[in-house]
Amino acid sequence: MSFLDTLNTTTDRQHSLLCVGLDTVPDRLPDILRKEDNPVLTFNTAIIEATSDLVAAYKINTAFYEQDGSQGWETLERTLDAIPDTVIKILDAKRGDIGNTARMYAKAVFETLGADAVTVNPYLGGDAVEPFIEYSEKGTFVLCLTSNPGSRDFQHVSDGNETLYQLIARTVQGWNRHQNCGLVVGATHPEQLKEIRERTPDLPFLIPGLGAQGGDLESSVRYGTDERGGNALYNSSRGILYASSGADFADAARQQARAMNDAINGERTKGL
Amino acid sequence: MSFLDTLNTTTDRQHSLLCVGLDTVPDRLPDILRKEDNPVLTFNTAIIEATSDLVAAYKINTAFYEQDGSQGWETLERTLDAIPDTVIKILDAKRGDIGNTARMYAKAVFETLGADAVTVNPYLGGDAVEPFIEYSEKGTFVLCLTSNPGSRDFQHVSDGNETLYQLIARTVQGWNRHQNCGLVVGATHPEQLKEIRERTPDLPFLIPGLGAQGGDLESSVRYGTDERGGNALYNSSRGILYASSGADFADAARQQARAMNDAINGERTKGL
Numbered sequence: 324m325s326f327l328d329t330l331n332t333t334t335d336r337q338h339s340l341l342c343v344g345l346d347t348v349p350d351r352l353p354d355i356l357r358k359e360d361n362p363v364l365t366f367n368t369a370i371i372e373a374t375s376d377l378v379a380a381y382k383i384n385t386a387f388y389e390q391d392g393s394q395g396w397e398t399l400e401r402t403l404d405a406i407p408d409t410v411i412k413i414l415d416a417k418r419g420d421i422g423n424t425a426r427m428y429a430k431a432v433f434e435t436l437g438a439d440a441v442t443v444n445p446y447l448g449g450d451a452v453e454p455f456i457e458y459s460e461k462g463t464f465v466l467c468l469t470s471n472p473g474s475r476d477f478q479h480v481s482d483g484n485e486t487l488y489q490l491i492a493r494t495v496q497g498w499n500r501h502q503n504c505g506l507v508v509g510a511t512h513p514e515q516l517k518e519i520r521e522r523t524p525d526l527p528f529l530i531p532g533l534g535a536q537g538g539d540l541e542s543s544v545r546y547g548t549d550e551r552g553g554n555a556l557y558n559s560s561r562g563i564l565y566a567s568s569g570a571d572f573a574d575a576a577r578q579q580a581r582a583m584n585d586a587i588n589g590e591r592t593k594g595l
Numbered sequence: 596m597s598f599l600d601t602l603n604t605t606t607d608r609q610h611s612l613l614c615v616g617l618d619t620v621p622d623r624l625p626d627i628l629r630k631e632d633n634p635v636l637t638f639n640t641a642i643i644e645a646t647s648d649l650v651a652a653y654k655i656n657t658a659f660y661e662q663d664g665s666q667g668w669e670t671l672e673r674t675l676d677a678i679p680d681t682v683i684k685i686l687d688a689k690r691g692d693i694g695n696t697a698r699m700y701a702k703a704v705f706e707t708l709g710a711d712a713v714t715v716n717p718y719l720g721g722d723a724v725e726p727f728i729e730y731s732e733k734g735t736f737v738l739c740l741t742s743n744p745g746s747r748d749f750q751h752v753s754d755g756n757e758t759l760y761q762l763i764a765r766t767v768q769g770w771n772r773h774q775n776c777g778l779v780v781g782a783t784h785p786e787q788l789k790e791i792r793e794r795t796p797d798l799p800f801l802i803p804g805l806g807a808q809g810g811d812l813e814s815s816v817r818y819g820t821d822e823r824g825g826n827a828l829y830n831s832s833r834g835i836l837y838a839s840s841g842a843d844f845a846d847a848a849r850q851q852a853r854a855m856n857d858a859i860n861g862e863r864t865k866g867l
Contacts, residue, residue: 396664421743421808446717
């Protein structure tokens, strides 16, 4: 089964395009967890249990675990293990290295960690991305237009015909022979989201930047989904994880995830 | 002391611009090590002991350790611990993420792992690099023009005035207020190496791509060093690590490192 099929089957069955980012910061954990052996793992497990019927995917950003070294990497492994197989596991690693080295990263992500999908950085070009794509049933989301202020610095460089992010979108389309490529496009750029969707109607989008980063849900769902109202994942991290700092943190996360999923589904159906 | 001062002091004292890349692959270890508890760590430690008086830096690429998960990450930590303080420790991580997340990566690299320098990917722009630069005594080498075939795909996009890699070189120059920024420029592009050196005469270069990747030592030393014949690090990985697959692997690595250091020093002095 291609990754595209896995994605669509999952979003249909879960009736959700929501992706929860497990960007867990020890400083922001509820006080009630501080005495646990591994507070981050306990927190993540509780969040997953409370939300897994409402989401299509979890996204784990490696940075938040690497800050704690090999112990953090172990927490990352155990968090991935806690995610049920009904939901897509995305490793938000943004890796990118020359072919020989990229093969090691692809093995790390898809074999050692067992993730279903990954984010990669296109700056090093085709041979840096190809080793990920060769895992034909796994998903590879290539950074296209990111959600942060720095996206202005280099991603908009234009040769007169197209910008760098447009060139990347077009190139990734060409890499998509296994139906397993996608793009990362930030919710903070609704006009460009619309334009990239028009240029690559069949690629799945992973869309971060809602909530704390200021992306607008309504426009990003309207412009980011395909003509069937799908083929996109909307990530929220802080807004769901830290919905409450009390003992009710998991319930509060569930309520927040449900509200966000309902809001996304409400917008999806409007355009159909 | 700025990173630039640390680099120049180290290369002067060691009389070396050589960087050995500890890209250790379990499959390529000498048979004699296979019974060790942690063959990769034993190998790395032996290579470091055999070569540390001949090099300016060691570069550890995270991919080779992540493929072994949390255990690999622990081997990475212990390898860094085995490097003497007389030599610069570069984490070749090529990380790049939005500001909030980049801060976690910078903490992971400079605090948790205690590296002296890092490689970063510029695609996400200034706020993705800034958290690394804020560690004013640590070095941040930004990918500019990489050594691999895929470097042609996006790094040469030009707006008519300058290419993307030229824009990045110029931008990094502007970020260099702490004298702690550098560029990664592949040895496989001698003409561009010359041109980037002319544009950024004061930035240190980290130059991979010699040996297995086909970069030419003579031209890359002539064009990559500054007017004093310094301010550059030349990386070699496979050519030194796997100089012998026998019991003499460490001696063979030492001989290879010495030969390469002599060759670099021979070229450095020619232009002065």
